[in-house]
Amino acid sequence: MAEVESFQLDHTKVLAPYVRLIDVERGPKGDAISNFDVRFVQPNANAIGMAALHTIEHSMASLIRDRIDGMIDFSPFGCQTGFHMIMWDEPTAEEVAKAIKGSLEELASDGFTWDNVPGVAEKECGNYRNHSLFGAKEWAKKILAEEISSDAFERKIV
Ligand SMILES: [Zn+2]
Known part of the structure; x- marks a missing residue:
């Protein structure tokens, strides 16, 4: 079985809401693609209802692109606690977290x-x-009230 980084993460140790760089992959010509864990709610403590999650997905597709260049995809986790955000190049978790905050x-x-x-x-x-x-608006307000960290394990509020 291939090892998948996302499943190596200890979900009991993280402190949501946060943005975490999962990894950077490189194509044959050296282009970098970065994969971020955008965690909106605490794993196994809460989950965003499907209808709200779906509207957050659609809304963020344009709101994030208004704020940061190079977004390839923003897709919900099956566990309904956040999103994968795929970016060209190597933006920092702090840059991504600020774009997410402004979008919310x-x-x-x-x-x-x-x-x-x-x-x-x-x-x-x-x-x-x-x-x-x-629902999307209510969750956005809750996430903003709890503040977004650029680190998954200690609170570094952006
Ligand atoms: Zn849809």
Whole structure:
């Protein structure tokens, strides 16, 4: 069996919310791709409901790209506690955490409405009925209130 770094992490030792660099991979021409663990809630203590998680995913796809260059993907963990964020090059966890924080602030703001959530029509999404902007905003507020760390094991608030 291949060893997968994400499963080597001791999920009982981390302190969410946080951003953690999982690893950097290099292509044959030296291009770097960085994989981040963006953990919004404490593992095995809480989990984001699927509809809210889905709307966070869609919203963050554009909100993060407004704030940092080089994002390839932002996809939810099956455990519903956060997201994988795949980036070109080697941004720091602090840079990523600041972009996430700013994105959640906009998501939580009154000015952010359904008109700002991309891809929620039937032809744009594989389960367009399963969205909750209310839930996404409530989770964004909770994550921001708990503050985002650029370290998984000690609190380094950005
Ligand atoms: Zn979707």
